[in-house]
Structures are given as structure tokens and as C-alpha cells.
Amino acid sequence: MNAMPNGAILSAAGIHKRFGALVVLDDIDFAMGAEEAVGIVGPNGAGKTTLLSVLSGAYPPSAGTIAFKGDDVTTLPATQRCRLGLVRTHQVPKPFGGMTAFENVFVAASHGAGLGRDEAYEEALGSLKLCGMLGVANRRAETLGLLDRKRLELARALAAKPTLLLLDEIGGGLTDGEAGELVETIRELRRRRIGIVWIEHIVHILLQVAERLICMDAGKIIADGDPQGVMADPQVISAYLGGGPK
Amino acid sequence: MSLLSVEDLVVRHGLLQAVRGVSFSVERGETLALVGANGAGKTTLLRAIAGAHQAASGRVIFDGADLSGVPSHERVRKGIALVPEGRRLFVQMTVEENLLLGRTAGRPGDWSVERVLETFPNLKPRRHAKAGHLSGGEQQATAIGRALMSNPDLLLLDEVSLGLSPLVVDRVYASLRGLISSGTTIILVEQDLNRALSVSSKVICMLEGRVALAGDSKNVSRDEVTKAYFGLHRKAAGGVPA
Amino acid sequence: MTNQIVQGILLGGYYALIACGLSFMFSVMRIINLAHGSLAVLSAFALWLLASRFHIPPFLGLAIVLPLMAVIGWALQRFLLERSARGGALLPILTTFGLAIVIDNVLFEQFGADTRSLAPFIGSLSYDSWEWPGSLYVGKLAVIIFVTAVVLLGGLQLFLTRTGLGRSIRATSEDPDTAGLVGVDARRANAIAAAIAMVTVGLAGAFLGMRATFDPYAGATQLLFAFEAAVIGGVGSLWGTLIGGIVLALAQTLGATVHPQGFLIGGHIAFLIVLFIRLYTSGLGLGGLLRLSTGKAS
């Protein structure tokens, strides 16, 4: 697959990632259009988070190229990709613990989105509000609970004004009510025409938002398409549960 | 008396409440399979039983003794051994050294380096190789062997077939069957449902920190487990379990 | 020239001795102990006190001082390092730096600014030498120190690989969490490792006192030597430390031949050059220089 579909905002071709002898990503080809919402599922160790890290620039791929908005960003560090609008969240939230929730988000607005002071304030407050975090805006992040840290992770990424948001398991550990709020938040992002790639283990949450689903297993994409179809794919079921029907 | 009983156990992993009130018990000689999606809390549950996480509330009772506050190395001494997810071998050390470490607790029993090598013949030529240089199957065998070296009464196995080729998985499971028939009590986390059901006597499916389904391995259907696994059973029921 | 190289190599033995405790503690507990040098000087003063006040010769005095150092190491780990390490990576630096200041100045308060030496208490050993082929004169003490370093490093290596306790310590340094799961008491292993490290520091202090002079503020220099030798020696086995010590000593010897004040400068520059090469060729900057390579896959 060398020719990328026209209008793809993000495309990755021939991505390999090895850690020592361990092959984590094995020839991944992936492209998505702007404003698309793509879910990624797959069993443990399938390479999902690694794929996200390679796409976001946390580390370079061992082979392959990545293009964002038509430019080759394969060797661009995460900082630069963020400034171009490709922003990620972390599976284990990484807040700036000594700073307040607002300050966390403000950093992203002023540096990631490159806004001036007043616009950065607006953007930061808007992101906090969208994620339901205004009430804890003045709390030091290290004093927040897991749920708020996850929300903060999302709010901070949003404040960097992404055109494409890479989400890594932001739904884990949520109650049903909380998960519902999260789904609403993500739907709002979609209305704002932000593209989304979302890795999630809690499939029923993901299915409420994703219009396309990718299933990975052992470093490869094994299914890609309509969510219901992918979840019914025997290959997907056996990737999770192994073997054929009992 | 059950060998192990877990009573309304709540465990936080970092800030996440990964296990949210789980109760079950395991009798001597039984094999319990624990299935569920990632993040369902299986690994945290096993680690809490092994003492790597302390319970936020609830109790783990082993051989009649409450284990609250007992650190992991003491639990090994009492007879609980964990084969951790991802094997967690000491990669700088040789296979033999890894195995010998399993003897630190000093529990009496039949297991020796020689016997482990008999049980896993593929390790024999690798005895002095660094654990970091082993293949996945050899690593898994070493990890199981290391746990066996403490002569445990209860063996906890976390994803022993992950990342292994089917052939190697077969071999690992063949040796597990040997252990089971020799009367070792086992709790097993396994992705492959068929395998899990085929070796176990009881099965528990976890979902988001709770027990979504518990039953006899012979009586549950694959379909039932699949629904519980993805949390689709409650959508179908149209409600939220209490 | 051959003479200088031989002397340099022998001096490297001393640096390996002082460095091995520092890198041992770092590889097990991930802590750089800034009081390392001061503790070596403390040991030297203890031996000096025993020798001058109670007429116990230094080599005999070690029988008292080394166990004492072991206790200090154990207590240090249990009461200071374990606690401060919980507060993140930066606190142990501040804690051990504070400790170094306390030790230095307590020594100053007790013993004053005079420089001391253990040389007067070891008889002719301090100046005796052997003549080697090629009319090479090598000090007996220098040879003893070098041999001690080799024996100590070898012994430590054997201890770590051949004994259960040694394996427990290595397991703890690789992965304290999993070590607990196989039955190793990680806290105990760390405390024992600290005790062992302090014994090597005590021995290094003894030789510092015998081969040269020392004063209450000599600890800082010893710490820098130890750090430089450990970093130059780099990752891997304890033998790397020996090589690091020898490289450092040779660079100092070379420096001294270039300029009368070039001894220390030569060592520091060698350290910076090695550092530069390591940082810009291997990308080790992120992983840490002293750390034994763990090769852990993510």
C-alpha cells in the first residue's frame, strides 16, 4: 500500500517497531480521514499503545513512514507533532503533579496550541469545562483521583487544539454513569470536527462512538471496518478468546 | 476448609479501584480459571492474593490464616507462588539462578533445579543461558519453574500462554496437567477460553473489577462467557448490575 | 614512562575500591550517595583514632571499623535512604548531601584542620618497595591495595553470583517487586547491600589513610574520584569499575606529566571526554550511566 487515500489526514505505511528482539508492530498500514472516529481494540500485547506512541512521536518506528496533513512527520518529535495538531493522551495519566488542574491545561493551550495569554485562558477554561473539571481547577493534580486524572489527561490534550486526537484507554475503571459522560464528551468533540483514534478495552463504550473499528493482534491489524462487523468477525473473537467455537 | 477464600476483596492499583468486591473460594486440588477482558482486574486480583498489592478492604484467607498486611515474600513462605504476567524473569541472571531464587523461601518439598529441567526438557540445554536471551516458551517454562521451586500449595498463573506459539502453549499445558493431576491447587488467568475451560474445574469471568459470571467449567457455554466477557450481557438485560 | 604507567595502574586499584561501593549502591538502590567520600574519610579517622589513641595498628583496627561501617550502612539504608527515596529521585541527593556536610564538619570539630595519615602506624610498609625487572620500583602498599581491590571485586562478584543472598540482592536490584514475589525480602536485601557497600567504603578509607594524607574535608574529592571511575567504567560487571579506576589514574598520571598541577585536571578531563562520547554515541543519556543494563522489554 504505497499510495495513500486522498484526503487522509493521517497515514502510516509499513510501520514496524522492535524493542530488541521483540517485534511489537509488524508492518502496519493505516490511514484515516479528517473527522473520522476510529476505535482500536485487541487483546493485551497486541501493540495498540505502541502504535499510538509511534503515531504521536513518543518514539520513532523501526521502519515505515508516517504522514500527517500531507507532510512526512516520521522523524518529527512529539512536541512538533503536537503543535501540528496531532495530540495524544496517556494510558496511565501523566499529570504535572505539582501544578493545579488549570495550570496543567494552560501549559497545553499556551505551548501546544501556541496561544497568547488571554486566548490560552479561554481555551484552557473551555477544555476544563467540557471535561467537567472546572470544580477542581485549583486542585494540585497530584491530589486528584484517578477519574479526574483521566479527565485532566483529556482536557489537557484538548487544550492543545488537536485536529486529530489519539486516546489511550481513557475509559478504564469508570462506572457506567461516568462512562456515559465520557461518551457525551467524545461526541461533543466529534461535533467540533476533531478526528479521533481511540484505544479502548471497554468495547461497549467504544461502540457508541466509533464509526470504524480496527482490531489488532500480535502487532498486526487483523480486522478493519464497520464496528459491528469487526466485533462479529470470528478472527477477532478468537484473538480474544482463542480457538474456535466450543 | 477451603485452601483459599477471598472475601469481598477491594484492591486499588495506583488510583484505580481494579478489584471491586470479589468473593470466591478454592478448595485443595481444585483448578480455577479466571477469564475476562483486559482491565477486568484479573491480574490485580492475582497480585493481591500473592501480596504484591495490599487490599483496600476485604480479606484473603489462606490455609485458615488471614493474610492482611503480610508482605509478598512472607506469603511465598506460607505456600503461595505467582507466575506473573509477562514472566518478569530476572533477565540479567541465568535460568538456573532464576530457578534457585525460587528457593529463597526455603519451603521443604520435592522441587529442585533438576526436577524442573526434567519437567521442561527444553530448558535443559539453556540452564546457564541468561534469561533475557531465552525464547518466549523457554522464558515461560523458567517462570513456572521458578514458582514451583518454592514448593507452593497454591500456584497462581497469569497469562502463561501469552505470546507463545500454539505448539509451545500445548507443551506448557501438558506440564500443567501433570501438576494438576499431582494435586497442586491452581488459579489460572487465561485468554484462551477453550484452554481455560479444558483444564479447570471452576471458572470465573471478571468484568470491570467484579465477578460477572461464576460457574462450573463443564456447564458454562462459550456464548455465556463471551457475553459476560464483553459486558454485553447487561446491555441485553437493559440494566446495570447492582 | 613504563614506571608511570605501572604506578598509574596500581593507583587505579584504589579508585576501583572507592568506586565499587558507589556503583554497587546505585545499581541496587538507584541512589547516588553524596556522603560516600565523607564516609570513607570517617573510616580513615576512626582507624587513625584507634592507632594514635589506643595503639591498635590500622590493619587490626579494620576488624573493629569494618563491622562498624556495615552497621552504619545498614542504618543509613533503613533510616535515611529508604525514607527519602520514597519522596522521589531528588530527595536522596539532598539528604545524602546534608549528611556529607554533617560528617565533614563533625570530623573537623573533633580532629581540627590538620592533615593526618595512617602511614606512621604501618611501619615500613608505607615506603617499602619491590624492585621489578627493568629497575622498576613499585611500592608494596600500592601493590597490596591493587591486589585487595582485585580480590574484593572478585569476591563481590562471586558473592553476588554464587550465594543465595547475592542472588537475592541482584534480583532486588533488577526488579524489587518481582523479587518479593519469589520470596526475597527486598528491604532486607537493600539493607544488606548498603552494609556491604559501606564495608568497601571503610576499606577504601583505610587505604586512603595509608597511602596519602587526609583531612576532614577530603571526602568531596574522594566522592568525585569514585563517581568518575564508576562512570568511566560504565555499565556491566564490577570489573568495569576496575577499568574505570585505571583509566582515571592513568589520565591523572598523564596530566601530571604535562603540567605540575595537571594531575586532577587530567582525571576530570578524561571523565568529561568519556561522558561526552557515551552520551553522544549510545543515546544512554536517558537510561542513566551507572545503571547496570537491565535490557527489559517494555
Place this chain on the structure above:
Amino acid sequence: MSTASPVIERGTVASRIAGCGVAIIILLLAVAPQFLSAGVVDRMTALFIYVILAAMWNALAGFGGLVSVGQQVFFGLGAYFTIRLANAGLNPFVSLFVSAVIVGTVSWPISLLMLRLRNGEFAIGMWVIAALTHLLVNLDRLIQGETGTSLISLNVYDASTRRVTIYWLALASMTALLAVLFGLLRGSTGAAIRAIRDNEDAAASVGVRVTGTKRLLFVLAAFGIGVAGALWLATAITFQPKTYFSVQWTAYMIFMVLVGGIGTFEGAILGALLFFIIETWFGGTGVWYLIGLGATALVFSLLLPRGLWGTLEDRFGWRILSVGYRVRLPVNASDTTGGTAPPAQVTTSREKA
């Protein structure tokens, strides 16, 4: 939904009063030499230098997470370059500041190597740099090794002019450096600096330029400490490398910051004041004084790692010279969990000073 938007507050009533207070204090300090004895003027000059040292080390370690035990290198170089420049014929007072600029410039290449080190390695690596620089300075014929030399060109001024000029220079330097530092830390760069301290990877992933920001901080701290070293030389006149390149200076900085409150702007100043008082009272006790300093630093790092001001700030919410941001929610906002809920008054989200 409410029509009122939240307001970003940069200060409190207390901080506005404190701001005025600081301005008054500085004005008073500026005219103080008229009324103070020579000895007191000299001591006050020392205090200003301590404040600079504490603020700079705090910026580096407390805000940037870069703990260095080799900052004496910049202190010594500040003094050394002053000597060199004055010897070359430059006015000694001008030399002080040109010297600090050179120190800042020199720190740039040092940062290329040192900033790649982590934690303890950075700390002690800086110490090696300090030791090496000390030795190299000793090689300079002008310095005559450890014998040292003096800033003789200052002798053209009479003693009282010299004393008061240095006092004013120190006061002005302190004020200016604190202002620059405060401005930097309060601005978006300051937020980036703290973000890097808390999580470097996350900072990079939200668009913070990690390396450049760290370097800026490193160079600024080097410059500030260079100023302090040059000023110290001006008060002491004599330059002995051993004194200036002593690790004791870093020990003082650590003590001041650790006791005052690492990572808070007020903490460093408070720490410098406490240190100054302790030195004035106990400095005469010589070595016990130093033992006390070391032990206090040890105890604080173990038991009260946020220092006095940090603890007060946590306990009572005191903020005087805060570099942080507070969100004030409108009174009718639905959230009730917000820490501060004073009456709402503004409807835009413009900054309120």
C-alpha cells in the same frame, strides 16, 4: 448555564498588599545606607547576595527539577571574570556585570553536556565541572594559584563610597533578578518549566519545547549566580579560588531553599532571610554552625520536604508572590467543589492582576 465566565486570578488581596509591601521595603532599603552603620550595610549586602543565590538555585531545582551541587562554579567564575576584566582595564563596577554575562555565555556549552544527565548524575556531574573549573582558574598566572589576588582597581574609590555603591548594586541586582525570575516563572515559560519538572514526557506531548526551556533556565541561573559571585568579590575584594569555588556555597543554597520551601518563590527568600539570621547569630560558633546547617537540611529533606513556606502554603493557602494561577468560578456556577468561592464580580475571563 451561567452567563458569567470563570476568572483567572494571578494574585490575592494579600499578594497585592505584599506587592506594595515589597516595593516599600525596596525603597526603604534603597535609602537605608544613609541611616545604617558601615557594618550593617555590609551585612545587608551579604543578605541580598544570599537572596540571589537562593532564588537562582530554587529556580533550577525547585521549579526545573535540576538539582545541582556544582553551582559554585558560576559563583567562582563570576568573581574570576571580574578580576580578569578589571585587570584588563575595565571599570570594576562595570566588570561585575560584564563578567556575569560571560558566565551566562559559558554556561551554554556546559548545558549541552550536563542537561543530558539525570538526577544524581547531573548533581554530581556539575560538581565535577566545578572542581575542574577551579583547577583551571588556578592555572591562571594572574590568580597565582590558591594564593589568589585582589580587585585592586576598586581601591581608587574611598571606602564609604565603595560600600554604599556595592550595597546599591546588590540591591538593584537582587531586585532586577527577582523581577526577571518572577516574570519568567509567572509567564507561560514558567508553566512549561514546572511541567517539565513534573513529567518531561507529558510536557513534550503537549507541545512544550523541553530541551530549550531547560537550557534557558540553566543559563539564567548561571547568570544570576555569576552576578552573586561578582558582587561577593566586590565586597570581599580578595579572590582566593578555594573560597569561591567551595561547595559550601551550594550547601548554603540548598539549606536556604530546603528550609524556606523548595519550589515556591517566597520560600527561597524566606530561606535566605532565615539563613542570614542564623549566620548572624551562630556564624561565630564556626563548625557547629555548619553541622547545624547540614543536619537541618537533612531533617528537612526527610521530614518536611516542602519546607516552611511550602507547608504554610499547604496548610493555610498563603500566597504572596505566587507564580500560580487560580480559577475563580462565578458564584452561581453549579460546581461547589471549588476551593475558593469569593463573590463573583467580573463577567469576562480577562486576567485580573
